[in-house]
Amino acid sequence: MCLTVACSAGPESEAAEPSTVPPSSVTAVGSFPALDVTVEMDGLTKPWDVVSAPDGTILTGERSGRFVVQRADGTVGDLEADLADLYARGETGLMGIELALDFPTSRVLYTCQGVAGADNRIAVLEWTVDEDWTSLTRVKTIVDDIPVADGGRHGGCRILAAPDGTLFIGTGDTASPSVPQDPNSLGGKVLHVNADGSAAADAPGRVYTLGHRNVQGLAFAPGTSRLYEVEQGTTRDDELNLLVAGGNYGYKPDRLPSTYDESVPMTDPDRVPGARAAVWSSGTPTIATPGLTFVDGPAWGEWSGAAVVSSQQGEKLVFLKLNEDGTEVTQEAVALENAYGRLRSLTSLHDGSFLVTTDNGSDDQVLRVSPAPTP
Numbered sequence: 001m002c003l004t005v006a007c008s009a010g011p012e013s014e015a016a017e018p019s020t021v022p023p024s025s026v027t028a029v030g031s032f033p034a035l036d037v038t039v040e041m042d043g044l045t046k047p048w049d050v051v052s053a054p055d056g057t058i059l060t061g062e063r064s065g066r067f068v069v070q071r072a073d074g075t076v077g078d079l080e081a082d083l084a085d086l087y088a089r090g091e092t093g094l095m096g097i098e099l100a101l102d103f104p105t106s107r108v109l110y111t112c113q114g115v116a117g118a119d120n121r122i123a124v125l126e127w128t129v130d131e132d133w134t135s136l137t138r139v140k141t142i143v144d145d146i147p148v149a150d151g152g153r154h155g156g157c158r159i160l161a162a163p164d165g166t167l168f169i170g171t172g173d174t175a176s177p178s179v180p181q182d183p184n185s186l187g188g189k190v191l192h193v194n195a196d197g198s199a200a201a202d203a204p205g206r207v208y209t210l211g212h213r214n215v216q217g218l219a220f221a222p223g224t225s226r227l228y229e230v231e232q233g234t235t236r237d238d239e240l241n242l243l244v245a246g247g248n249y250g251y252k253p254d255r256l257p258s259t260y261d262e263s264v265p266m267t268d269p270d271r272v273p274g275a276r277a278a279v280w281s282s283g284t285p286t287i288a289t290p291g292l293t294f295v296d297g298p299a300w301g302e303w304s305g306a307a308v309v310s311s312q313q314g315e316k317l318v319f320l321k322l323n324e325d326g327t328e329v330t331q332e333a334v335a336l337e338n339a340y341g342r343l344r345s346l347t348s349l350h351d352g353s354f355l356v357t358t359d360n361g362s363d364d365q366v367l368r369v370s371p372a373p374t375p
Contacts, residue, residue, distance in 0.1 A: 032335070033303065035335055036370045036371070037340075037369050039367055040070060040355070040367065041070050041365060042364070042366075043363060044062060044363075045062050045361065046062055046359055046361060047357040047366060048061060048094060048096070049097040050097070050345050051097050051109070052347065053099065053104075054103070054104050057071050059133075061097055063093035065094050066094075069133045071132075081127070081135065081136035082138055083113075087113075087114030087148065088152075089150075091155050092122065095111075095112045095113055095114075095158070096112035096158045098160060100195075101161050101163070101165055109126075111159075112124050112125075112157035112169065113157075114152065114155060121148055123141050123144040123145075124143040124144075124146075124157075124193075124197070126138075126139040126140050142197040143169065143186070143191070143193060143206070146171050147187045154173050154174050154175045155172050155174070156171070156214045156290070158215060158216050158217060160219065160220075166192060167191075168191065169190070169191040170212070170216060170218050170231075171186055171188060171191065171212075171215060173187045173213055173253075176260065177254035177258075177260045177261070180210065180212055180213065180251045180253065181210060181251075181252050181254070181272070186206065188213060188215075189208070189215075190209045190212065190218070190229055191208055192245075202245040202246075209243050209247045211247075211248040211252070211267075211275060212229070212231050212249055212251055213233065216289075216290040217230035217293075217346070219346075219348075221305065221326055223296075226242060228243065229241050230289045230290075230309050232289055234262040234266065236265075236282075236285065237278070237286065238266075238286045239278040239281050240307060241276065241278050242276075247276045248275055249267060249278075250266070252264060252272050255271070266281070279322070279326070280307075286313065287316070288311060288312035289309050289311055290312060290345070291343065291344055291356070293307075293347060293348045294348060296352060301371075303321060305321075307319070308346055308354065309346075310343040310356065311342075315339075315340070315341055316335065316338070317336050317369075318334055341358055341360040343358060351370070352370060353369060353370035354368075356369055
């Protein structure tokens with residue numbers, strides 16, 4: 001089923017025309033641009049992440065364990081890969097995907113996925129892909145000791161390649177009371193590692209920040225070194241955080257008598273002295289925020305440089321214009337509300353557009369979103 005006039009183009013199809021979707025807006029009715037939305041891929045089931053190669057190839061992965069590629073020539077197909085040991089249960093499975101910075105020459109990409117074994121875990125793997133985009137070959141395991149819950153809860157795992165070739169990795173807290181504040185656990189953290197998996201210089205024990213619930217979005221603000229994460233809240237306060245090495249972001253769910261007390265604040269400065277305040281919070285109820293990117297370029301007008309947060313429960317995109325130092329939100333706008341269902345991953349492209357994956361569980365899509373041309 002296609003929800004707008006823009007249906008995906010298969011090998012024998014004509015290219016889809018974008019549909020223009022006027023945004024609903026909170027504070028910026030006059031200045032926020034209308035959006036062009038094109039369906040790049042469809043017929044998917046819970047595509048967790050999506051990347052685009054320099055040649056225009058789009059790669060996504062279904063959480064249950066399938067890579068699907070739309071090649072630069074428009075052909076779409078499965079990508080062969082060894083996923084025999086995939087642990088896919090609950091919220092865990094094939095999750096984050098990221099291209100190495102030198103991908104055009106190395107053909108290296110990374111995935112974050114559940115791994116089944118004597119002790120189930122979440123791992124970051126390095127792969128190479130052939131020139132024709134037909135198969136992936138495992139090279140090595142970068143990180144292999146991210147914890148996972150028996151039922152897969154809070155297993156989100158996002159990968160972001162930094163300009164220096166290191167990797168940032170967002171993790172979930174496995175719904176365990178002590179994990180977010182435990183510096184010896186890789187759950188409920190943002191990790192920072194070198195490409196070989198060793199700890200980056202600013203991340204002792206590989207832990208860059210702690211005190212998180214379920215980090216599923218990571219992105220740098222354009223033209224800056226500012227790193228942000230978005231994480232899913234409990235019944236309140238999905239959060240956008242500006243990350244600082246060594247920072248504690250204040251989630252501490254080990255309050256008695258509950259074994260995992262999700263009624264605590266997402267940021268609790270009383271019980272976590274020095275906890276860093278969020279840049280933005282969703283308030284109550286939460287909207288479930290799994291994706292983060294930034295828009296950039298003159299076509300976005302005064303919204304260039306704004307953060308974009310996806311929402312599953314709210315079924316919308318939230319655009320957040322930040323102040324000059326990136327610590328506060330000055331304007332907020334909502335777009336695509338109830339147009340495509342649950343929205344998950346966000347990936348910016350060099351032309352100023354970005355990709356979005358839907359998370360409806362059947363006939364999911366990869367969408368391309370861009371500002372509509374000015375008449």
